Amino acid sequence: MTIRNWPENERPREKLLRRGAQALSDAELLAIFIHHGTRGRSAMAVARSLLESHGSLRGILSASREKLCAEPGVGPCRYAELQAALELGKRHLAEKVIREGPLTSPAQVSDYLQSWLRDRPSEVFACLFLDTRHHVLAVEELFQGTVNGTSVHPREVVRRALARNAAAVIAVHNHPSGVADPSRADEAMTRRLRDALALVDISLLDHIVVGDGHQISMSETGVL
Secondary structure, eight states: OOOSSSOGGGGEEEEHHOGGGGGGOOOHHHHHHTTBBBBBBBBBHHHHHHHHHHSHHHHHHOOOHHHHSTTTTTTHHHHHHHHHHHHHHHHHHHHHHHHHHHOSSGGHHHHHHHHHHTTOOOEEEEEEEEOTTTEEEEEEEEEEOOEEEEEEEEOOHHHHHTTTTSSSEEEEETHHHHHHHOHHHHHHHHHHHHHHHHHHTOEEEEEEOOOSOOEEEEETTTTO
């Protein structure tokens, strides 16, 4: 039986409109994007199969294009819709960070950094550029590397900070291994970046390393 033949109060889309998205299960949310399912299988059945195969919503959304498109009932169109939904969520969190007010602790950007960087397959180095009152002016990805490292050029960070008219910077990068502990190379690079920014009177407030579900602030650990 397809979802179209279900009682109206059990259909995911109608349930969302009546009770809100938070009332839906993971499978029901997925079913809305899957739409029609496949021959002999409803969208809900496809959604449950995906959750079983990939373990969680996170597993589905972080799966490679090739792997996910090979799943029955997905294909390029469904994959594109799911990735678009994921990106909307990330941009929503980014706007919240930019508009919410001055940053006073790493905890304020924790959810955003986790959603943005923890599932990236390679290291990404980015910066949050802040004004004199520590409101976020912009967030930029500056360098991308490999699974275990990336090259950071302090001069380029300084150039972007000046272009944004920033008074302060928060640097951030991820560890695809999931372990957030900064390496000695991370600490040395942080000090070089701090010194380069100081030459143009810009403060490096923090360098946050993002792992899987947790992060480490170098300002809180005494590196800065």
